[in-house]
Amino acid sequence: MQIDILTFGIARDICGGSRIRVDVPDDTTAEALKQHLAEQFPRLSGLASFLLAVNEEFAADNSLIRPGDEVAIIPPVSGG
Amino acid sequence: MNLFLKLSDTPLDIQSCIREVESPSCGGIDVFIGTVRDATQGKRVLRLEFEAYESMALKEMRRIAEEAFERWPVQSFSMHHRTGVLTVGEVAVIIAVSAAHRAAAFDACRFAIDTLKQSVPIWKKEVFEDGEVWVAAHP
Numbered sequence: 195m196q197i198d199i200l201t202f203g204i205a206r207d208i209c210g211g212s213r214i215r216v217d218v219p220d221d222t223t224a225e226a227l228k229q230h231l232a233e234q235f236p237r238l239s240g241l242a243s244f245l246l247a248v249n250e251e252f253a254a255d256n257s258l259i260r261p262g263d264e265v266a267i268i269p270p271v272s273g274g
Numbered sequence: 275m276n277l278f279l280k281l282s283d284t285p286l287d288i289q290s291c292i293r294e295v296e297s298p299s300c301g302g303i304d305v306f307i308g309t310v311r312d313a314t315q316g317k318r319v320l321r322l323e324f325e326a327y328e329s330m331a332l333k334e335m336r337r338i339a340e341e342a343f344e345r346w347p348v349q350s351f352s353m354h355h356r357t358g359v360l361t362v363g364e365v366a367v368i369i370a371v372s373a374a375h376r377a378a379a380f381d382a383c384r385f386a387i388d389t390l391k392q393s394v395p396i397w398k399k400e401v402f403e404d405g406e407v408w409v410a411a412h413p
Contacts, residue, residue: 202326202397203325204411240412242410247395250327250330251330268395269408271393273355273390274366
């Protein structure tokens with residue numbers, strides 16, 4: 195399945211766009227998607243942290259990604 | 275729960291944030307104002323650029339407010355955060371918390387800014403004379 199992923203901050207710089215599309219097997223977990231992204235964009239692994247959000251919630255590693263989910267890469271936050 | 279949240283790409287208004295939490299039954303209002311500092315580790319900062327994953331940021335801000343109401347006898351809570359380009363001295367964040375007695379207002383306000391910095395999906399880039407860096411991105 196194809197997943198559109200939102201990127202922010204340094205993750206957008208690393209991935210080269212504010213929205214990227216990746217092709218992953220059905221029933222991919224958040225952890226597997228992170229591995230896929232880290233292989234495609236190795237600099238993500240160098241960040242202090244690199245989390246995924248699914249439908250605007252921080253995703254646990256074992257949560258399943260479903261077609262149509264809103265997925266985002268969350269690099270280390272620095273608000274305030 | 276009296277709860278006010280705002281993300282704005284235009285200058286924040288300190289008085290309006292405070293007004294949101296005023297009430298006759300509160301005996302204290304604690305306010306935190308985060309501003310743009312002119313230097314980081316000795317390097318002159320020209321500006322900060324903030325961006326937010328807005329829909330999720332508002333959800334996380336609400337979560338912080340709800341936890342503050344659970345943990346302390348808070349009457350009203352307001353959190354405003356800027357996005358966009360800010361120059362030195364500009365206000366990046368305002369948190370105002372009111373309570374019947376000051377201890378709850380102080381504690382909840384400190385909790386709110388500390389937690390915001392850990393969990394709300396907002397990012398800032400520091401722009402120096404000779405380069406720029408996404409804050410906290412690398413270990």
